[in-house]
Amino acid sequence: MTTADVGGDIVVWDLEKRQMIGKVPNAHHAAVTELYFMPGEPIMVSASADNSLRTWVLDGADGMPRQLVILEGHAEGVTAVQFNGKQEVLSSGLDGSVRKYMVNVETMRQKLGSAGTISRAQAKKRHIPIESIKMEPVVDIAIGWSREAAWDNVLCRHKDTLLVTTWTTRKNSQGTHKLVHKRFTEDATLSKATATAIALSPCGNFAFIGYSTGHVDQFNVQSGLHVRTFAKLTQQDADKDKKAKAKLEKAHDSKITAIAVDARGSELITGCSSGKLKYWQIRTGKLLATMRTRMHIERSATCSANSLLAVACAGDEGASVAIIDTLCRRVVRTFSSVGGSVNALTFSSDGRWLLTADNKKYIRVWELSTSQLIDVMLFDKPCIGMSFNVSGEYLATVHKDEKSIFIWANKKMYASHVNIRALPLDYLPTWKSQVPEVGVNTYVIDDESDDEWEGSEQVDPSLVTYSGLAPSRWANLPDLALIKERNKPDQPARKPKQAPFFLTAAPTLEGFEFDIPQEDENERRRTLQAKRSLLELESSFSSMLRGAASSADLLEAFSTLKNMSVSAIDFQLRTLPVDILPKFFKMLIEVLQSRKDFDLVQAYLATALKIHRSTLWRKEGDGKEMDELSSVLEDLSLREEQIWKEYDQVMVENAAISQWIKNALL
Structure with a gap:
């Protein structure tokens, strides 16, 4: 026991x-x-x-x-989370450990270790207790993948400490360096300083650390040596004013709260609690530009897909998030309805969405192109960290005092249709709770299901509208006969050379005779009925067209054809009698005038012309019938040319603008 x-x-x-x-x-x-x-x-x-x-x-x-x-997993609450690539998630917790998980394989998890002032082996050799060498828990993580195979590629900032440790995901262990400037050990006035922001350059060679004193330092990740300090004053300014020497090494006058590197790796952006955002040239350490705001800068997030930088600010009027174009150095978007304070923010992998988490347990999703709120999620506890993976499939979130990492699948990556619509800026989902008999509280988010929503058939009558059906329902229709021909077996089924050895036989007075299976009367009747139906060339769709006397009847016939399968549509078009062809083309004209189901009209028209081309090209026949058919075809040609000209013009304009955006040097 x-x-x-x-x-x-x-x-x-x-x-x-x-x-x-x-x-x-x-x-x-x-x-x-x-x-x-x-x-x-x-x-x-x-x-x-x-x-x-x-x-x-x-x-x-x-x-x-x-x-x-x-x-x-983590013994205490998780403090930070970051995706490393497509499947790996790196996290840190209040227990002091740094862990790595795989999203697709639950058993693939690795503890990188717990940060310490010296290694455990050295502590055992010197007979030092393990607890005495442990560092404060990690509260912030910065990851770079460029130099993962060469040297350390992860930076970890610890709670209320100066030291910033390096880690390696290739060896799954703590790295070889603890980054700190010597000024903090030599100057007694800086004894209470702490590291408040970290960033890693895209090339993976340099680490940038911001401190509560306003200093910003650059380190070489490979060697761990200090490279430079970013200062707002030059040496010449300090020589002119002796009082300015104390501020020579400071980048800001207040605590550094945000630090980021642009996608090119040429500029460093730093922000402080006093509301100043500064741009520095990394190669020389020169101050390039300064942006100011009346609010306090709390944190920032960069977008890997473009040059955008999200800056979360707080003030007396509430919190807000500003989207800054680091190339133009101007604010391009501002979101003010982000809650009381912003605990975390991140961009989606393609740069289309911005996610913000507040202290009231909400995560809001903003669409940057339209500046609209498109989703609000309510949680049991406030979110304190989140990260998108490289492909945009998964979102990882961590919440206050939670030991777990929550992985969310992006519905847009998997569902064929996702209803994305603008929500009111003050929209807040609510919890509906009920107590079952077993005594467990069940919570349901008050959110409308996407499956129950049906979009409008047409946004504007002047616009060309597609049917919304899958391409498999209409794209292969003109070539369906060729596809069936190719799918036929190369050789027909062969008959057996010899009869089977065991045949059913019945004993008789003269010996035995083979049993001849009696033909089922019902089966014979069904076979004759099927053959008789094949002789009736006019189908139900043809009869519906023949009886159509108004535009509504023609549109109803089109709707019936639209709901059929591809093979059924092909059969209906092949069995159309010659005298029904004018009404069939009139039906297509009615649908073209409504500007709906444009893709289906093109597929049905191409298929009908391909099947009945010999009938349409011949000149013999009833003069009145052929005159009616020619008149309908001329009208259809004019309608098709008119709508296609408008459609083609818009497509050419969009293609030209897209090509210009791709080739433009912004």
């Missing part, structure tokens, strides 16, 4: 001798909540409040368990 206590120890007992066999001290770092033996196996599973499951096997001669498998 095994027992456990609140201290995380496991004790093994011998029931026959009624005595303790041994004790496993510190099996878990918190109280053990569950012990379970596998039926018929010497394998035990233990669960603990430290967010871990451990599997033990009792196969030793002494009867004591040894650890076999461990499955664990």
Whole structure:
């Protein structure tokens, strides 16, 4: 028998001798909540409040368990999360650990370790307690993938400390450097300084650290050496004013709250709590430009797909987020309805959306092109960190005092149709709670389902509108006969050379005779009925067209044809009698005039012309019938040319603008 206590120890007992066999001290770092033996196996599973499951096997001669498998997460709340590529997620927690997870494989998880002033091996060699070398927990992570195979590619900022540690995802361990400027150890007035912002250059060579004192330093990640300090005053200004020497090394007069590097890796952008945003040239450390706001800058986020920078500000009137174009150095968007304060913000991988999280448990999704609010999500606890993966499939969020990382799938990447519409700026989803009989609270978000929403058939009668059907419903219709011909087997089915050995036979007076299966009367009747129906060339669709006397009847016939399968549509068009062709083309003219189902009209017209081309080209026949058909075709040609000219003009303009945007040097 095994027992456990609140201290995380496991004790093994011998029931026959009624005595303790041994004790496993510190099996878990918190109280053990569950012990379970596998039926018929010497394998035990233990669960603990430290967010871990451990599997033990009792196969030793002494009867004591040894650890076999461990499955664990953060023992305390998660503080930061960042995607590294498409599937890897890096996170840090208040327990001091940095962990890596794989989104697609739950069992692929790795603990990179817990930051310490020295390594565990050195601590054991010097007989130093492990607890005394642990650093403060990580609260911010910056990742770069460019130099992952060469040297450290992760920066971690620790809570209320100066040191910034480097980590490597290739070796899944803590790196070799702890970055800090020597001024903080030599100047007593800077003893209470802390690192407040970090950034890694796109090339992966340089690390940038901002401090609460207003200093901004640049370090070489490979060597860990200090490169330069970004200062708002030059050496000549300091020589003219001796009082300015104390401010020589400072980039800002207040705490650094935001730091970012542009996509080219040539400029550094820093922001402070006093509302100043400064642009620096990384190569020389020269101050290029300064932007000011009356509000306090709290944090920032860069977009990897373009040159946009999101800056979260706070003031007496509330919080707001400004979108800045770092190339033009101007504000291009402003979102004021972001809640009381912004806890986290991030761009989508394609740069189309901006996500902001506030302290009231809401995450808002903004569409940058239209400046519209398109989604609001309500959570049980405030979100304090989020990150999109490179492909935009997943969003990772972490919440206050939560030990888990929540992975959300982007519905737009998987669903064929997602209803994206503008919401009121003051829109807030609510919780609807009800208490079932079992005593569990069930929460349902008051959100309208996308499946129940049906979009309008046509936004504007003057616009050409598609049907919205999948291309498989109409794209292959003109070439359906060719596709069926290609899908036929190369060789027909061969008859067996010999009859089967065992044949059903019945004994008779003369010997035996083979049983001849009697033909089922019902089966014979169904076969004759099917052959008779094939002789009736006019189908139900043709009859509907023949009886159509108004535009509404023609549109109803088109709707009937639209709801058929591809093979059924092909059959209906092939069985159209010659005298029905004018009404068929009149039906297409009516649909063209409504400017709806433009793609279906083109597919049906191309198929009909291909099937009945010999009938349309011949000159013989009833003069009145051919005159009517020619008149309808001329009208159809004029309508088609008119609508296609408008459609083609818009498409050419859009293609030209898109090509100009791609080739323009902005």
